[in-house]
Amino acid sequence: MDFAGLLTDATREMFAPTTAAFALAAIGLNFHFGLTGLLNMGHAGFMLLGMYGYAITVREGGSMWLGILVAMVLAMLFGLLLGWPTLKLRGDYLAIVTIAAAEFVRFLGRSSVMKNITGGSTGIRGSDYKAPFEALSPFPDKQITIGLWTLHGSSSTSWWLVVVSWSMVAIFAWLFWMLARSPWGRVLKGVREDEDAVRSLGKNVYAYKMQALVIGGVIGALGGILWSFGNAVSPDSMGRPTTFWIWTLLLLGGAATVFGPILGSVLFWTALVLVKGLAAMFIPETLMTATQREPFALILVGVALMLLVIFRPQGILGNRRELAING
Amino acid sequence: MTTTIDRRVIVRAIVVFLLAAAVITVISVIMSDSAQATDTATHVVAADTSSGDSTTTATTTATAGTNRILQSLVNGLAFGTLLALASVGLSLIYGTTGLSNFAHGEQVSFGAVLTYFLVTPQPVTIPFVPVSFTIGLPLVVGAIIAIAVSAGTGWLQDKFLWSPLRRRGVGTVQQMIVSIGLSLAMLNFIQWWVGGGRFRLTIEIDQPISLGLVTIGRTTLISLVIALACLGGVSWFLLKTRLGRATRAVSDNPALASASGIQVGKIIRLVWIIAAGLAGLGGILLGLYEEGTAFDAGARLLMLMFAAVTLGGLGQAFGALVGSLVIGVVAEMSTIWLPADLKVAVALVILILVLLVRPQGILGRAERVG
Numbered sequence: 001m002d003f004a005g006l007l008t009d010a011t012r013e014m015f016a017p018t019t020a021a022f023a024l025a026a027i028g029l030n031f032h033f034g035l036t037g038l039l040n041m042g043h044a045g046f047m048l049l050g051m052y053g054y055a056i057t058v059r060e061g062g063s064m065w066l067g068i069l070v071a072m073v074l075a076m077l078f079g080l081l082l083g084w085p086t087l088k089l090r091g092d093y094l095a096i097v098t099i100a101a102a103e104f105v106r107f108l109g110r111s112s113v114m115k116n117i118t119g120g121s122t123g124i125r126g127s128d129y130k131a132p133f134e135a136l137s138p139f140p141d142k143q144i145t146i147g148l149w150t151l152h153g154s155s156s157t158s159w160w161l162v163v164v165s166w167s168m169v170a171i172f173a174w175l176f177w178m179l180a181r182s183p184w185g186r187v188l189k190g191v192r193e194d195e196d197a198v199r200s201l202g203k204n205v206y207a208y209k210m211q212a213l214v215i216g217g218v219i220g221a222l223g224g225i226l227w228s229f230g231n232a233v234s235p236d237s238m239g240r241p242t243t244f245w246i247w248t249l250l251l252l253g254g255a256a257t258v259f260g261p262i263l264g265s266v267l268f269w270t271a272l273v274l275v276k277g278l279a280a281m282f283i284p285e286t287l288m289t290a291t292q293r294e295p296f297a298l299i300l301v302g303v304a305l306m307l308l309v310i311f312r313p314q315g316i317l318g319n320r321r322e323l324a325i326n327g
Numbered sequence: 328m329t330t331t332i333d334r335r336v337i338v339r340a341i342v343v344f345l346l347a348a349a350v351i352t353v354i355s356v357i358m359s360d361s362a363q364a365t366d367t368a369t370h371v372v373a374a375d376t377s378s379g380d381s382t383t384t385a386t387t388t389a390t391a392g393t394n395r396i397l398q399s400l401v402n403g404l405a406f407g408t409l410l411a412l413a414s415v416g417l418s419l420i421y422g423t424t425g426l427s428n429f430a431h432g433e434q435v436s437f438g439a440v441l442t443y444f445l446v447t448p449q450p451v452t453i454p455f456v457p458v459s460f461t462i463g464l465p466l467v468v469g470a471i472i473a474i475a476v477s478a479g480t481g482w483l484q485d486k487f488l489w490s491p492l493r494r495r496g497v498g499t500v501q502q503m504i505v506s507i508g509l510s511l512a513m514l515n516f517i518q519w520w521v522g523g524g525r526f527r528l529t530i531e532i533d534q535p536i537s538l539g540l541v542t543i544g545r546t547t548l549i550s551l552v553i554a555l556a557c558l559g560g561v562s563w564f565l566l567k568t569r570l571g572r573a574t575r576a577v578s579d580n581p582a583l584a585s586a587s588g589i590q591v592g593k594i595i596r597l598v599w600i601i602a603a604g605l606a607g608l609g610g611i612l613l614g615l616y617e618e619g620t621a622f623d624a625g626a627r628l629l630m631l632m633f634a635a636v637t638l639g640g641l642g643q644a645f646g647a648l649v650g651s652l653v654i655g656v657v658a659e660m661s662t663i664w665l666p667a668d669l670k671v672a673v674a675l676v677i678l679i680l681v682l683l684v685r686p687q688g689i690l691g692r693a694e695r696v697g
Contacts, residue, residue, distance in 0.1 A: 039500065085686070247504065294515075302509065302510070306505045
């Protein structure tokens with residue numbers, strides 16, 4: 001791969017629909033962790049549930065809007081179910097239960113029993129559910145080159161998906177900004193800083209936490225649908241590592257900030273492409289084969305997460321005084 | 328920390344177990360309905376054991392049924408014992424430092440993978456070193472070296488990562504996220520090292536030994552003896568030695584322990600060494616039990632470990648033991664009614680149910696949960 005090609009790839013990754021989908025999911029997590037201080041370690045579960053809800057509804061003949069509604073309702077119920085036993089307990093209980101529940105969704109989805117509904121471990125093919133969304137595309141049905149980058153007009157990872165997903169990200173970033181500075185958002189920040197103080201003011205902390213969990217989860221489900229438009233519904237791509245990536249990119253950009261999730265997602269995915277590309281260029285094949293580049297890049301992600309939390313927990317955009325991660 | 332397993336605890340464990348069995352039955356009924364309505368070919372559940380439809384086969388299915396239940400019980404106890412090796416360490420770390428260590432699964436994988444690296448007759452490589460070579464040690468020697476190195480990684484981790492973090496006053500939540508980063512890095516490092524395939528620690532085939540109604544592999548039996556000896560050793564250490572008493576004191580109240588002259592830092596270092604060593608041993612024995620291991624073997628176990636530890640009561644070493652046995656038995660028993668690929672899912676449902684009715688776990692104390 002030459003250097004110009006790598007640059008094109010890296011810049012394409014900056015505005016790719018996957019980047020937008022992860023940014024949206026991270027905005028959801030920002031409601032949980034950034035605003036309320038909830039440790040949701042099962043965000044990929046919300047995403048997977050969302051894409052299952054959408055894909056199955058559309059495949060069985062439902063309309064696109066019904067599919068989105070089903071996905072949101074599923075995520076809402078999932079949030080309520082998880083929050084019910086754990087939100088009254090210490091933070092790490094929520095972490096353990098959410099990660100367990102997300103894995104449960106994945107195991108159930110890929111099990112042989114559910115094969116007729118969820119497609120087992122192979123998942124659901126894109127052609128089964130993408131048609132209604134792609135039919136709405138105003139772009140012509142061919143490859144279009146804008147600037148350096150060539151993408152298809154309307155199918156799969158397309159310019160249409162780019163436009164829709166970044167609009168969604170913009171809308172929800174705006175929503176986050178509005179809600180975070182509302183009286184409701186101030187109560188959530190209070191819960192994050194000192195739960196007992198908020199309780200002594202007569203607020204129902206449990207209800208506020210539950211609202212944040214549900215809203216963030218629903219946004220996560222929408223992020224999952226966006227992701228599935230560019231790829232396919234596959235349970236194994238929504239395992240624990242996905243949740244950890246979302247955490248990394250949220251902490252990288254800066255939790256509790258409006259643009260943190262977006263900046264984090266762009267940097268995270270661009271950096272992954274750059275690391276893999278540079279490794280391919282500069283490290284000879286005898287030292288690192290092509291299949292070893294992916295784990296190598298992900299080792300750096302893990303190390304980056306550790307260093308971030310230790311040395312700069314507020315991320316790039318965050319304010320250290322505002323957000324100190326505490327137990 | 329509770330020092331003995333009294334009768335109350337056993338009753339509680341049985342109640343949890345019965346509750347889980349009831350839930351599995353309900354799920355299996357719902358599942359079998361939906362599966363039969365759509366497709367029966369993929370349905371591998373032997374639901375017909377309870378409803379012997381033809382009189383000629385009724386007796387044989389009945390005996391096969393009890394056999395299967397007994398066999399699953401034995402398998403579950405074996406798996407639970409091996410799981411306990413890994414989860415006791417997780418629980419000890421939580422008890423003494425308050426950290427939910429998400430990288431503990433990778434400690435398990437590390438033990439198994441290192442053993443493979445040392446004993447396999449195939450040529451092996453190290454990342455960034457373009458030379459392949461063969462080590463091919465005997466299994467026992469390789470396993471002992473692997474356990475020692477595992478314990479060494481525990482020491483290294485605490486010395487260079489966790490104890491500086493504690494000294495800086497980094498919160499437990501922050502430490503938990505650090506452990507997630509470490510788990511991601513270690514998982515991918517192991518994948519880079521040995522690749523994504525599945526490999527066996529020994530080429531010997533486990534010879535089954537028949538014990539009346541149930542059979543158990545010879546290697547499994549030896550593994551169980553080793554595991555029980557180690558768990559017994561840890562219990563003896565915790566209950567009877569001075570250092571063990573000090574460990575329990577730190578687990579109960581670090582500040583008070585420190586004030587009464589116990590060197591908390593040293594105790595925690597010791598706990599890390601023990602936990603990492605036990606996890607390595609658990610990984611090796613599980614690799615033998617399941618006749619294969621992989622770079623993500625421990626990562627897949629992590630959820631079961633957390634379920635066991637939470638079930639027994641976070642931070643209770645003996646709770647982890649009881650919890651592991653319950654989880655092991657329930658997971659194996661569930662395969663009688665449910666397909667094997669839902670084994671882990673069942674354990675996770677139990678975890679959530681336990682948190683609903685008894686968040687402090689079987690051995691935990693109610694007042695510690697806020």
